[in-house]
Amino acid sequence: MDKWIYGFDKKNHPFHHLHIRNYMEQDFNRLIEIQKEAFPPPFPSKLLWDESQLREHINIFPDGCLCIEVEGVVAGSMTAMRTNVKDELDHTWDEITAEGTIRTHDEIGKDLYVVDICVDPSYRSLGLGRQLTQAMYETVIHLQLNRLVGGGRMPGYHKYADELSPAQYVNAVLQGELHDPILTFLFKAGRSPVRPIKNYIEDEESCHYGLLTEWKNPFK
Template structure:
């Protein structure tokens, strides 16, 4: 993947040149720095990327390892792998599906792209980098002839409503724009469709350990 585009920073009234490419070893320190900024406590620090994990990513499935530069500075990344699913039983944890983020469960014969991670440096969130990365990954799904993209989304504002709403009720209110959730609302605007909330998906206090499974279907495959 090597794609040039542009983004408009409304905050500073500037146009920025964006470059989407596969990340490499030279980017590891910056990618780890972005993780720490994008997922501060109470998000568990042990879930931040390590150099060992990133090395395994680019060795196992480089096509699923994208980063985005803003005027030459790496400002975000998205990592995926290939897998298969039992459509009748989608329940799983992020840990077991991704082998603790190492991608050792990558299946080169799988027909589904699974999102391991998407993160953007908070200093660059006004430019729409997450949507650019997501769109680029949709293009990769099409190029590889995969059936769909699936990912589990954090629900970071659910902890404010857990005493009064079930996860399903919370998601429905977000879908109807009665509640804004920074992750789910973003994914819906980026073309993802909700499937179901999964209990104990990931250790995440803000999401009450839930993750919303979402999908994007390849329009060129029935």
């Protein structure tokens, strides 16, 4: 992918040149730096990218390896792989992504599965996550796949786990009664909830749950 667009920022300079492209080996150090900034403790450090994982990504499925530049500076990335997800069956992030290596990528899989999305916090006012997500929707259409699907963290859930079930928490976010930094973003970006998955990822803030979400290809 090679896409040039404008990003609007109310806080600073109103318009910025944005460039969405496939990430390459020379981007690895910057991508790892962004992950450390975006996912501070208590997020498990072992879930952050390392160079070997990133190298596997670009070797196995380069179409699923996107980054976004702001005025020439890499400010975020999104990684996806092809697979077939059975919504009624539980899975963990480790299982479906082969611990982030995407060795489980299926060349004929009909679902594009989101492995990770990450944006440098200092650039978040530009809506880069939404731009990356839109680019992945375009990839779904280009490859004639059924949908974009993935498990989203629920980092606000630990505050309400004593009073709400995971499904009730998701519904409260959908109704606008609660705000969750990840789920609210996913819903605004066009994703629909499928169901919460227990023990999806090692994440105390989410009480180890993940919400399976999808965006269906409107042309299928």
